Amino acid sequence: MGDLSSLGDVRGKRVLVRSDLNVPLDGTTITDDGRIRASVPTISALAEAGARVIVCAHLGRPKGAPEDKYSLAPVVGRLSELLGRPVAFATDTVGESARATVDSLEDGDVALLENLRFNAGETAKVDEERAEFADALAALADAYVSDGFGVVHRKQASVYDVATRLPSAMGGLVATEVDVLKRLTVDPERPYAVVLGGAKVADKLAVIDNLMNTADRLLIGGGMLFTFLAAQGHEIGKSLFDADSVDACRDYLRRAQETGVEIVLPVDVICGREFSADTETVTVAADAIPADMMGLDIGPASAQLYADKLADTRTVFWNGPMGAFEMAPFAEGTRRLAQAMVDVTAKGALTVVGGGDSAAAVRQLGFEDSQFGHISTGGGASLEYLEGKELPGIAILTKEH
Numbered sequence: 001m002g003d004l005s006s007l008g009d010v011r012g013k014r015v016l017v018r019s020d021l022n023v024p025l026d027g028t029t030i031t032d033d034g035r036i037r038a039s040v041p042t043i044s045a046l047a048e049a050g051a052r053v054i055v056c057a058h059l060g061r062p063k064g065a066p067e068d069k070y071s072l073a074p075v076v077g078r079l080s081e082l083l084g085r086p087v088a089f090a091t092d093t094v095g096e097s098a099r100a101t102v103d104s105l106e107d108g109d110v111a112l113l114e115n116l117r118f119n120a121g122e123t124a125k126v127d128e129e130r131a132e133f134a135d136a137l138a139a140l141a142d143a144y145v146s147d148g149f150g151v152v153h154r155k156q157a158s159v160y161d162v163a164t165r166l167p168s169a170m171g172g173l174v175a176t177e178v179d180v181l182k183r184l185t186v187d188p189e190r191p192y193a194v195v196l197g198g199a200k201v202a203d204k205l206a207v208i209d210n211l212m213n214t215a216d217r218l219l220i221g222g223g224m225l226f227t228f229l230a231a232q233g234h235e236i237g238k239s240l241f242d243a244d245s246v247d248a249c250r251d252y253l254r255r256a257q258e259t260g261v262e263i264v265l266p267v268d269v270i271c272g273r274e275f276s277a278d279t280e281t282v283t284v285a286a287d288a289i290p291a292d293m294m295g296l297d298i299g300p301a302s303a304q305l306y307a308d309k310l311a312d313t314r315t316v317f318w319n320g321p322m323g324a325f326e327m328a329p330f331a332e333g334t335r336r337l338a339q340a341m342v343d344v345t346a347k348g349a350l351t352v353v354g355g356g357d358s359a360a361a362v363r364q365l366g367f368e369d370s371q372f373g374h375i376s377t378g379g380g381a382s383l384e385y386l387e388g389k390e391l392p393g394i395a396i397l398t399k400e401h
């Protein structure tokens with residue numbers, strides 16, 4: 001697998017770059033541009049070298065058809081500002097607009113295609129169902145660069161299949177992220193804690209299975225925690241929850257007792273009547289969530305407990321906010337967890353924060369990137385890497401085609 005130089009002289013070549021531009025938006029306003037910033041060095045390097053750069057990316061999880069709220073249009077301006085050069089925008093991904101936009105590129109120009117996931121072929125689970133879309137994407141370019149670290153755990157057309165159709169290289173962002181995460185997998189200093197929160201409940205509950213072989217402590221917050229509380233037989237009201245993972249959570253709790261891995265769950269929860277910033281709130285014991293309310297943050301006693309559990313750690317990976325931090329009444333758990341990470345970083349521990357919203361959360365709450373060991377652009381991708389799983393988007397770059 002080569003870096004950009006393995007593509008040879010790219011002047012005049014059309015180079016398709018898979019970036020992860022899945023940034024948090026409030027309407028059409030970007031609330032954290034970290035992933036755009038992280039994608040700039042590779043795009044710039046290619047443009048400087050005279051390539052005709054075609055950037056492709058996804059935003060959110062549309063269901064294989066265009067939806068205005070998932071358009072990448074709000075990203076174009078910021079990308080262009082950060083690159084310091086114009087970015088042409090194609091209003092489709094592989095259709096007439098994309099072809100015309102690519103045809104109009106001169107050496108050193110940059111274009112962005114509309115959301116890949118507006119096409120069902122991008123995310124289809126069956127390999128053959130991605131083929132036609134992958135062919136169409138590959139037909140736009142002469143070479144491919146995989147630079148979207150946040151998606152390398154996805155076997156999707158733009159991440160995986162395109163690499164089998166074009167001369168391909170690994171972008172610098174993916175290489176850097178892997179270098180840092182490797183330090184967490186090769187003999188991490190202990191105690192080693194993984195903190196899990198966020199909203200992609202089913203995805204992230206699934207990673208616990210393997211993390212139990214690696215980490216000494218698993219601290220559970222955010223939308224993850226209610227499936228555990230349900231597994232313990234507690235009322236969870238209208239909280240986020242994955243019914244299909246209840247048995248798995250019960251099994252994790254049982255195995256944790258047998259193996260000595262510590263699974264730490266909240267002792268109190270801040271609940272709201274609705275998912276809104278001005279809803280009525282109550283703080284209750286974790287086993288006393290009112291049936292007509294939803295848990296939206298860990299409570300103050302839990303935040304203290306989690307800070308205590310991190311205080312003596314030497315390695316920490318954190319993915320997923322502790323609560324719905326975008327709304328002030330539910331931001332405190334995430335703020336206190338971030339502070340605990342900062343404190344333990346100052347004591348010499350290796351700390352990594354991963355994920356689009358997790359990185360956005362720490363920045364919005366006033367922390368600096370430099371207060372942590374590393375801020376990764378990948379949430380799910382980092383977790384799967386830490387589990388020791390083969391990541392399709394990386395594996396495919398090393399295979400002979």
Ligand SMILES: Nc1ncnc2c1ncn2[C@@H]1O[C@H](COP(=O)(O)OP(=O)(O)OP(=O)(O)O)[C@@H](O)[C@H]1O
Pocket residue numbers: 150197198199200201221222223240295296297319320321322323324325326354355356357358359377378379380381
């Ligand atoms: N208790 C909760 N109920 C509902 N939503 C929650 C809760 N706790 C956290 N969240 C939401 O989780 C979202 C972030 O989750 P997510 O799993 O996408 O994290 P991430 O850091 O973006 O990771 P990735 O990069 O894998 O997407 C935030 O928007 C936050 O509001």
Ligand SMILES: O=C(O)[C@H](O)COP(=O)(O)O
Pocket residue numbers: 020022060061150151154200355356378379380381
């Ligand atoms: O936010 C992320 O973790 C990446 O952009 C991947 O998004 P996905 O979980 O929707 O594939």
